[in-house]
Amino acid sequence: MRDTVRFLKGGEVVELTDVQPTETLLDYLRLRRRETGTKEGCGEGDCGACTVALGRLMDGKVVYQPVNSCIQLLGMIDGAEVVTVEDLRQDERLHPVQQAMVELHGSQCGFCTPGFIMTMFTLYHAEGQEKSRKTVTDWLAGNLCRCTGYRPIVDAALQSCFDAADDAFAWRANETREVLRALMDSRDIYIGNGDSFFASPASIDGLAALYGQHPDATLVAGATDVGLWITKHLSDLPKTIWLGRVNGLDRVEETPTGILIGATATYAASEPAMGRISPDLAELWRRIGSKQVRASGTIGGNIANGSPIGDTPPALIALGAALELQSADDSRTLALEDFFIDYGKQDREPGEFVTGLFVPRPDDNQVFRCYKISKRFDQDISSVMGAFLFTIVDGEIAAARIAYGGMAGTPKRAFAAETGLVGAVLDDPSTWSTGMKALLGDFTPLSDMRASAEYRMETARALLAKALMEASGTDPAQIRVLNTREGSHDRAA
Incomplete structure (x- = not known):
């Protein structure tokens, strides 16, 4: 263990012993x-x-x-x-x-x-x-x-x-x-005392042991969110554990069935692999924050902090991603959608932390789409984020996974719409209406500074129609005819 932070500046090595949390x-x-x-x-x-x-x-x-x-x-x-x-x-x-x-x-x-x-x-x-x-x-x-x-x-x-x-x-x-x-070394960093410290473990076991002793500590990966707690909320975070030196936690490993992404893998590091899953994911990753944010921010942090408007969880939920968690005593895996319990509340026990996730690749008979809607194109928080995975058998939707951000207190699947789309014929937009209407019962969105509840619901339905249209190659004019038949209250796009 060492009690210093070391870095290179102006051609000289700087070593600091007085680093506040x-x-x-x-x-x-x-x-x-x-x-x-x-x-x-x-x-x-x-x-x-x-x-x-x-x-x-x-x-x-x-x-x-x-x-x-x-x-x-x-x-x-x-x-x-x-x-x-x-x-x-x-x-x-x-x-x-x-x-x-x-x-x-x-x-x-x-x-x-x-x-x-x-x-x-x-x-x-x-x-x-x-x-x-x-x-x-x-x-x-x-x-x-x-x-x-x-x-x-x-x-x-x-x-x-x-x-x-x-x-x-x-x-x-x-x-x-x-x-x-x-x-570079494999020593843990610990600066401070039991009441106030900055720490940076070098191994999973070291992290588990330290966090087990201090479950009230704040875990920091890229600080693109936690940093605002400090500068804007003026939060007092006396115990800070930085995860950036934990060996292996930044892995990005591609397999034939999917991608293993460590909790501290940045957006920048994971972007090429995610783009190989889907061009839509490549575009989504490009629109997350800025170069500065993507160089520091992590997918694990975006998930662990549990924002209802986080960009990545809806897309990862639609793909069926699984989350890995660990503590000093145990480790477990759960479906990502089950991690989000309520606004600001996740399924994470004291001393337990996210180590990574597995993102499956869509099968050949599956179509994936995701869309981010925000006021600014670049570097803005989503008003609505929609992600869609359709399993197609003989031209019909055999199964669907639909997830949204910004529509509820957590990233959430649209189960009623998923059920309503089973059996829908991609080439016949009139068969989509059951799923489109069912979406109305999946969410009761709120109005806030980013969007009204009405706008969010209309946009969510429009994104579903867009995904279906792109999956089927349907002429948009057919969607407009469907809208006219359903009337203004049940507009699909």
């Missing part, structure tokens, strides 16, 4: 190091002004990813290289992405500029990216600019980010790799 990386940079180039904006990982780059070893290479330092706990950077805008200067010369921003007038007030620069830095070092405006806008979706306008910023990225990396970080990549390798 909820101290953020942003506060450390600005208040302790007085490196104020990194800005504090929204405090919730939305605006990107606080973006820094973290370099970690992945498959033997140093990979730089953008993170929101306002919600990244200081202890979570153990074993990484931290790169801020202050580190980019090469002697007296600007970094290539900085120079492009100057030449193309990509900054006015400048408050957001360091965050854009750091996100562009990670794109500059990313390999195999297609040079296109779409690539750039996807990469920069987590950075907001209130005065410059995005065109010159995008142009600066197009000019600077797609040639082979030729900066100080590329020149010393081998040296950095060896330093980061030396920082």
Whole structure:
């Protein structure tokens, strides 16, 4: 066991013994190091002004990813290289992405500029990216600019980010790799005492033992949710256990029947495998948060925190995913849909934690679709999330699994609609009406700031009709005829 957090910054190894349970990386940079180039904006990982780059070893290479330092706990950077805008200067010369921003007038007030620069830095070092405006806008979706306008910023990225990396970080990549390798160890981290601590176990057994002793501790994976408890709710979290160093908990393993995803596997790490299950999942994953959020946030955290509007649970429930849980005394597996008991309540005993899940691949006779509806296309919380798996035999629906988020206090299946669709003929939209009408009895949605109850129900039915239409190849005009026959109250789309 060690009582320090170690990382690389500005070419030097930094070792800290005074790391508070909820101290953020942003506060450390600005208040302790007085490196104020990194800005504090929204405090919730939305605006990107606080973006820094973290370099970690992945498959033997140093990979730089953008993170929101306002919600990244200081202890979570153990074993990484931290790169801020202050580190980019090469002697007296600007970094290539900085120079492009100057030449193309990509900054006015400048408050957001360091965050854009750091996100562009990670794109500059990313390999195999297609040079296109779409690539750039996807990469920069987590950075907001209130005065410059995005065109010159995008142009600066197009000019600077797609040639082979030729900066100080590329020149010393081998040296950095060896330093980061030396920082990696299998010792548990524990800083503090029994009443207040930051801890990071290195093994499943170590985590089980520590959490068994402190079931009141807060488990943190990517902190994209827990970070807001600290910055927005001002929650007092005296005992914090970071899961990012637990050996094997970040696994993503593809098998012929499905995918095993560890609890700390990030969205970014799991995205390629999920995309191979379904193009709809690839698009859903791309629209979860931003590059910064996907680099830190985890599927396990999205599930374990039990949000009724979490993006991943409806899709995973429709696919029939199974959840793995463990404690110091036992381990068990349960269907993901059974994990969510009520709003804010999950089937998890004191001292028990999520270790991963198994996501089955659809069979050849199954059709999967999922859709996210939100006010903003990028980086927004779902108003309604719908996921659908239809088993087709001889042109009829033999079975259906339908799950929604945003329609109840938990992610929930639509059992009545599933039953009503059994026997429906895909080529005959008139046979879909039983399932469409049954959906009305599955949910009693609430109105809130994101959507009204009426909008949610209409949207849920429209998504079901859309999934059926895409599964069957039906002309949308036939759906409009069906709607007219049913009347305005029973509109399907």
